[in-house]
Amino acid sequence: MAGxxxxxxxxxxxxxxxxxxxxDVSFRIPRGYIMGFAGRNGAGKTxxxxxxxxxxxxxxxSIRIFGEDYANNPIGIRDRIGYVSEDSPFYEDMTxxxxxxxxxxxxxxxxxxxxxxxxxxxxxxxxxxxxxxxRGMKVKLSLALALSHHPELLILDEPTSGLDPVVRSELLEVxxxxxxxxxxxxxxxxxxxxxxxxxxxxxxxIDNGRILLSEEKHKLLDGWSIVKADxxxxxxxxxxxxxxxxxxxxxxxxxxxxxxxFRRRFAARFPGAEYRTDRLTLDELLVRLSGxxxxxxxx
Numbered sequence: 001m002a003g004x005x006x007x008x009x010x011x012x013x014x015x016x017x018x019x020x021x022x023x024d025v026s027f028r029i030p031r032g033y034i035m036g037f038a039g040r041n042g043a044g045k046t047x048x049x050x051x052x053x054x055x056x057x058x059x060x061x062s063i064r065i066f067g068e069d070y071a072n073n074p075i076g077i078r079d080r081i082g083y084v085s086e087d088s089p090f091y092e093d094m095t096x097x098x099x100x101x102x103x104x105x106x107x108x109x110x111x112x113x114x115x116x117x118x119x120x121x122x123x124x125x126x127x128x129x130x131x132x133x134x135r136g137m138k139v140k141l142s143l144a145l146a147l148s149h150h151p152e153l154l155i156l157d158e159p160t161s162g163l164d165p166v167v168r169s170e171l172l173e174v175x176x177x178x179x180x181x182x183x184x185x186x187x188x189x190x191x192x193x194x195x196x197x198x199x200x201x202x203x204x205x206i207d208n209g210r211i212l213l214s215e216e217k218h219k220l221l222d223g224w225s226i227v228k229a230d231x232x233x234x235x236x237x238x239x240x241x242x243x244x245x246x247x248x249x250x251x252x253x254x255x256x257x258x259x260x261x262f263r264r265r266f267a268a269r270f271p272g273a274e275y276r277t278d279r280l281t282l283d284e285l286l287v288r289l290s291g292x293x294x295x296x297x298x299x
Contacts (some may be wrong), residue, residue, distance in 0.1 A: 004067030007185035013061035027214040036200030037189040044209040082151030086158035088142040090130040097126035107149035118144035193282040207290035229275035244288025
């Protein structure tokens with residue numbers, strides 16, 4: 001199965017903790033694409049990633065990387081994965097250059113010259129101690145380390161969280177370049193949905209430990225839409241088509257996946273009545289499907 005067309009396959013992953021549970025998490029990423037893994041803080045993104053990295057053992061389900069299971073080839077699989085987290089652990093009193101020499105010992109394909117090149121591009125001083133680097137520079141150092149052993153699967157856990165827009169934009173450009181110039185697949189976890197909308201090919205939405213949707217980005221954002229209508233135009237059959245419904249004193253709204261069917265039923269039930277549809281953003285899709293917001297919406 002080493003020739004699998006998928007870089008990552010997660011099937012039926014479940015993990016129970018005292019106050020949280022991953023429940024039947026399933027998705028897969030074709031090779032050579034970017035998947036955005038979106039959800040609120042605490043939705044289960046980092047726990048899922050720890051299971052993927054074999055740092056936490058799931059209670060049930062399976063995880064395959066390039067068609068292989070960790071149990072069969074743990075060292076070989078880790079050698080093909082690059083990982084960058086929001087707060088990567090470093091020896092704070094050591095320099096960036098020393099960190100590269102240290103980390104490089106754990107990867108068979110670590111390229112010291114490439115590491116130096118990434119530090120130069122990111123303007124990270126190799127002679128500076130890690131504790132002297134800004135948060136953005138630490139993220140760049142972590143990314144330089146991950147990229148310098150030619151990863152085929154790059155796993156990013158909230159790497160752009162808390163960074164200024166300029167640094168975030170720079171990192172997103174690098175991720176896009178990797179897909180053009182390298183044999184690389186990217187799994188990008190974040191609660192910053194605008195970053196996902198810019199670069200992801202696929203989107204997987206998670207909330208409260210459950211996968212809400214996992215689909216190509218354009219199918220999600222082009223397929224779903226927001227419907228807003230007058231409160232006088234309500235019926236059980238229309239409600240059945242809406243997700244994440246909100247009601248106000250003058251109108252109601254909700255998101256709908258099959259806009260054509262909604263239009264047909266609305267016209268049949270309320271001929272001549274008006275309503276409005278708007279294109280959906282990833283933020284709105286996630287909020288509506290998760291039910292995390294309860295504010296009334298006036299149409």
